[in-house]
Amino acid sequence: MQGERRLAGVAGAIAAGVALGVGELFAGLFDSVPSPMAAVGGRIIDAAPPFLKDFAIAVFGTSDKLALAIGTAVVGVIVGWVAGILALRRPIVGPIVFGLFALVGIGAGLGEPMAVGWAVIGATLTAAVLGLVVLDVLLRPLRAGEQPTDALPTDAARRRFLRMAFAGGAAAVVAGAVGRTLSSRIPPPPPLALDTTPAVTVPLLGTTNEFTLAGLTPIVVPNEDFYRIDTALTVPRIDPAEWALRVHGLVDREVSLGYQDLLDMDHIEEYVTIACVSNNVGGDLVGNALWTGVRLADVLESAGLQAGATQLVGRSIDGFTVGFPPQILDDGREAMIAIGMNGESLPREHGYPARLIVPGLYGYVSATKWLSEVELTGWDDFDAYWVPRGWAKEAPIKTQSRIDVPRPGETVPAGPVVFAGVAWAPLKGIDRVEVRVGQDGDWHGAEITEPLSSTAWVQWMATIDLAPGRYQVQVRATDGTGVVQTSETQAPRPDGATGYHTTSVTVA
Ligand SMILES: Nc1nc2c(c(=O)[nH]1)N[C@H]1C(S)=C(S)[C@@H](COP(=O)(O)O)O[C@H]1N2
Numbered sequence: 001m002q003g004e005r006r007l008a009g010v011a012g013a014i015a016a017g018v019a020l021g022v023g024e025l026f027a028g029l030f031d032s033v034p035s036p037m038a039a040v041g042g043r044i045i046d047a048a049p050p051f052l053k054d055f056a057i058a059v060f061g062t063s064d065k066l067a068l069a070i071g072t073a074v075v076g077v078i079v080g081w082v083a084g085i086l087a088l089r090r091p092i093v094g095p096i097v098f099g100l101f102a103l104v105g106i107g108a109g110l111g112e113p114m115a116v117g118w119a120v121i122g123a124t125l126t127a128a129v130l131g132l133v134v135l136d137v138l139l140r141p142l143r144a145g146e147q148p149t150d151a152l153p154t155d156a157a158r159r160r161f162l163r164m165a166f167a168g169g170a171a172a173v174v175a176g177a178v179g180r181t182l183s184s185r186i187p188p189p190p191p192l193a194l195d196t197t198p199a200v201t202v203p204l205l206g207t208t209n210e211f212t213l214a215g216l217t218p219i220v221v222p223n224e225d226f227y228r229i230d231t232a233l234t235v236p237r238i239d240p241a242e243w244a245l246r247v248h249g250l251v252d253r254e255v256s257l258g259y260q261d262l263l264d265m266d267h268i269e270e271y272v273t274i275a276c277v278s279n280n281v282g283g284d285l286v287g288n289a290l291w292t293g294v295r296l297a298d299v300l301e302s303a304g305l306q307a308g309a310t311q312l313v314g315r316s317i318d319g320f321t322v323g324f325p326p327q328i329l330d331d332g333r334e335a336m337i338a339i340g341m342n343g344e345s346l347p348r349e350h351g352y353p354a355r356l357i358v359p360g361l362y363g364y365v366s367a368t369k370w371l372s373e374v375e376l377t378g379w380d381d382f383d384a385y386w387v388p389r390g391w392a393k394e395a396p397i398k399t400q401s402r403i404d405v406p407r408p409g410e411t412v413p414a415g416p417v418v419f420a421g422v423a424w425a426p427l428k429g430i431d432r433v434e435v436r437v438g439q440d441g442d443w444h445g446a447e448i449t450e451p452l453s454s455t456a457w458v459q460w461m462a463t464i465d466l467a468p469g470r471y472q473v474q475v476r477a478t479d480g481t482g483v484v485q486t487s488e489t490q491a492p493r494p495d496g497a498t499g500y501h502t503t504s505v506t507v508a
């Protein structure tokens with residue numbers, strides 16, 4: 001009896017694995033079918049209370065999404081395990097549990113950005129039915145053992161079970177692995193084909209506006225190294241021919257722009273440092289790139305803002321939203337609907353075909369990737385994605401500086417020691433960077449690069465003679481208005497971390 005229950009549990013787990021694996025396989029094969037694991041994981045992310053989210057990030061770090069997808073699969077397999085045991089005696093349990101799997105999968109899948117209804121339903125039902133068939137096939141020899149005359153499965157039946165269970169398990173793993181591999185292939189977007197020259201000239205990179213030093217973050221971060229923040233578990237793959245940006249709400253005329261329209265309009269090009277509000281002091285969720293796009297102000301002008309339009313909501317195809325007052329554009333900052341990043345089409349990971357870039361604002365209130373709508377509304381009429389999750393509604397980027405060289409805790413030889421890093425205060429610019437070695441040491445002025453623009457970060461470098469010992473190292477920046485970055489430490493939530501980046505170096 002014990003043996004059968006255990007084997008029935010295995011049967012249920014394998015059947016659930018087959019359903020999950022086939023689901024991933026369909027997701028890999030068809031863009032119109034989202035990964036059920038990612039979709040269910042995504043719904044969990046969306047519904048998670050902030051504390052749980054913080055906990056997950058603290059425990060799993062940046063791999064929290066992978067952990068979530070794996071967790072979803074593990075829960076599915078455990079439910080399958082229990083279902084297998086129950087279904088041994090009560091066959092009706094199988095259809096009920098796999099029917100629930102299908103409902104959950106369809107419900108979550110339909111909410112995903114690229115999902116096509118019939119494809120999601122067809123794929124999910126197929127996966128669930130296959131799981132159910134596997135369950136039934138595996139349980140059959142075990143159910144024979146339930147006969148009173150035959151208290152234990154015969155050796156032959158057991159061997160047959162194990163053979164089939166192994167085949168089922170292998171099929172589940174292969175289907176899942178092939179599916180995941182196919183979905184993780186992100187085809188590069190077509191090259192950026194602009195026939196007009198952007199209206200703004202940007203400085204050429206040279207020795208005065210760029211330091212090159214091993215370990216120092218480059219002044220322009222290559223696309224493949226640029227930090228990424230996505231609430232979506234999978235990168236949307238958008239066909240530009242089917243994509244359009246709708247500008248609506250409190251406007252005089254609704255505007256709809258296709259990708260070709262954005263290519264054909266006048267462009268600006270600008271170095272903008274974007275930063276994530278959740279970046280810790282010294283963290284790397286910040287980067288500088290050359291962005292190419294259409295002036296947001298031009299688009300808003302053609303739509304005509306109405307009097308009550310005190311919030312611009314940027315909606316993504318994946319459901320993510322940002323919100324900021326469009327009136328901030330009156331200070332002359334060049335916000336844009338970006339289509340290019342460092343001279344290439346926006347990488348899919350960074351929002352292809354188009355995203356918002358607003359100098360001076362943290363990404364979560366401004367930088368909508370996979371932009372699908374710009375809606376004008378009232379300030380109090382809508383709260384964007386992160387606002388109800390405990391983050392500030394207004395979020396200008398705070399002045400910050402970071403030590404890249406030497407790496408925290410690195411050991412360097414005595415004598416002249418080179419310190420270097422980056423500092424940013426988008427819109428205000430950086431006037432001065434100072435570094436201090438030792439708890440009560442003096443602040444040494446660092447050399448800084450000639451700024452690429454008032455919205456871009458600078459690199460800083462300082463050489464200080466040091467005798468052997470272990471030292472604390474700190475950096476601070478002064479913005480273009482003469483204000484020194486605050487030494488007061490504050491956590492990222494709700495509107496950005498403050499304090500001096502502090503590391504240590506051992507001089508030997
Ligand atoms: N659609 C979408 N856009 C988004 C986000 C997101 O999760 N989804 N994250 C935002 C946040 S929090 C930041 S900091 C920036 C990061 O842009 P990047 O991933 O290109 O570096 O994008 C913003 N735009």
Ligand SMILES: [Mo]
Nearest residue numbers: 276277363364
């Ligand atoms: Mo962010």
